[in-house]
Amino acid sequence: MGVKNGLKLGFILHGVGRGWDSWRHPEAVIDGSTNIDLYVKQAKIAEKGKFDFVFVADSLHIDERSMPHYLSRFEPATILSALAMVTQHIGLVGTFSVSYTEPFNLARQFASLDKLSRGRAGWNVVTSWLEGTAANFSRDHHIGHGERYRLANEYVQVVKGLWDSYEPGAIVGDKQGGVFLKPGTLHQLNHKGEFFSVRGPLNLDRMPQGHPVLFQAGNSDDGRAFAAANADAIFSLPRNKEAAFAYRADLRERTAAAGRDPDTLFVFGGISTIVGSTREEVQRLSAERNSYASIEGALLSLGQSFNDYDFSQHDLDAPFPAVKEEWLSSSQGNVKTVLAAVEQDKLTLRETALRFGKPMDSFEGSPEEVADQLQDWFESGAVDGFMLGESLPGQFEIFVEQVVPILQARGLFRSDYSSDTLRGHLGLAVPENRYVAQRHNAAETDVARKEPANA
Incomplete structure (x- = not known):
């Protein structure tokens, strides 16, 4: 089974827990959302399990009613850069808002992360929906839903343009010839649009992946249309297999209509698991999890x-x-x-x-039963993979040790990494630099024009 068509797995790093009461568990780490040792431990467990990526969510507004994990947590670029230094293969995906950051700054942050990690960066593109966010950024109101997605479309195009500032191999470092930068390989973007005016070029050369992998989590019509046109992967929170199947089918249809290959947009269903050796243990663990859900x-x-x-x-x-x-x-x-x-x-x-009001639904049972459920959803076309959250402290490690080997034995999931980049894990091609592509297209057009005359 090829990498592109195999089951895909991500893990969400959520510190003290995903719920409002999960911090009360005896084994919960109270400072877990700012505890580098916990993040390193979880990232290494995910890499041991050959996961495609770990994911750091983010938001830019809190109040006293916010989820405990939200109240004090690492900024994504910082923690992902730290994790890049203690992992070798696993992808590193973080959430950044287009509504409250500048394209140039974000393009530089992700280009830096991709270089630091040698090609493992991924960007979860969000528009920010909480009205209170505006007050943290010197604004008196939050922009409307439709306008946010128009902005997001332009923002992504600007960032991609900046990532193409340098052609591959632009920095030659020819000491004898006295040439550091190959002439004609650095380009200004000169973008002027509805929301942004960005000259460029980016002050960082071509990164290993060309462009980091783009994720998105929209469920509205605008969000789905945006994902179909721009994203490599999309997160969903399916409540049942039928709804998940319909969601993925809709995304694939929209992606084809946007002129893209539907096999290059992967749908990840958000799920947690409870794994036990007996029915009684599973019931006990489920009751324990539910006791922290008021x-x-x-x-x-x-x-x-x-x-x-x-x-x-x-x-x-x-x-x-x-x-x-x-x-x-x-x-x-x-x-x-x-x-x-x-x-x-x-x-x-x-x-x-x-x-x-639950952070994630769960698959519960023995290791074989949980693997059966994952396989059923995947093979029925409901999802391309899963974004796994931890239901109880220790359950993620149990999943890696007991469920992943079953998925591997069934030929559903990789037994080892065959690539060093996130694009490689997902089976996605490296985008061609736009200026190189323009030259190729111009050359092909020129040849086509000459061929009739030579016939």
Whole structure:
């Protein structure tokens, strides 16, 4: 089975935990979200398991109701650069917002990370949905949903243009000839658009991957269209296999319509696992995990997608509150999914929070049973891979030690790395530098024009 068509696995580094109450677990590391030793340990476990990448999520706004992991956590570029020094193969993916960073700075950060890691960088492109973020960046309002995605499209094109500033082999370092930079191989971008005006060139030469791998997590129509046009991979939070299959099918159709090969956009389903040796142990571990999932935490988790709305002010057993216009300018895809379920199933607020207020659903059972579920989703076309979160402290290591070998024995997952780059792990080609491509195209056109005359 080729790398491109095999099961893909990522792991989300989430410090003290993904829920509002998981920090209370006896084995939770209270400073885990800023604990370099914990991040190194988890990254090395993921690399031992031959995972494609580790992932650092991020956001730019907090308040006292935020998830404990959000309250104090590493900035992605810093921690990923540190992890690049203690790992050799695993991809390093981080979230950066296009709404509150400048393209030149971000292009330079990721080019630096790609060079530091020798080709393992990945960028999760987000537009930031929380209204409160604007106040941290000298702005009096957050830009609307549709405008955010227009900005994102332009932003990505600018960043890609900056990454192409240097042609491959531009820096020759010819000491005898006195030539450091090969003439004609460094280019200004000279971009002028709706949101950005960027001259360039980037002050960092061609990186190992050409462009870092682009990830995205949008579920709205705008988000899906953006991913189809720009992304190499997309994260989803599937609630069942049928919904996951429909989501992936829609993404593949959109990708083809955008003129791209659907096999070059990978869908990762967010999932956690509970692995036990007996049914009784699995039930005990599941109950233990559930004991750290309160209704209060579920309400906070639900409210996050609804622009940090405080649902605790409503009666839990009354019908779900009336829709507010500002909700649709937040995490629009997630909000619409929740509201559709509320309408269809006539859910109360409590029922909605318990269904949608969990960080991740889980596959549970023996190592073989968990492997069966992963294989079923993958082979049925519901996902291309999984973004794994840890359900309880220690469960990730158990997954690597007990489930991964089963996936490997079944020929679903690699037994060892065959590449040193994230693009190589995923089976993605290195993008051709645009200026080299222009010359190739011009040369081919010139040959085509001459051929009839010589016939």
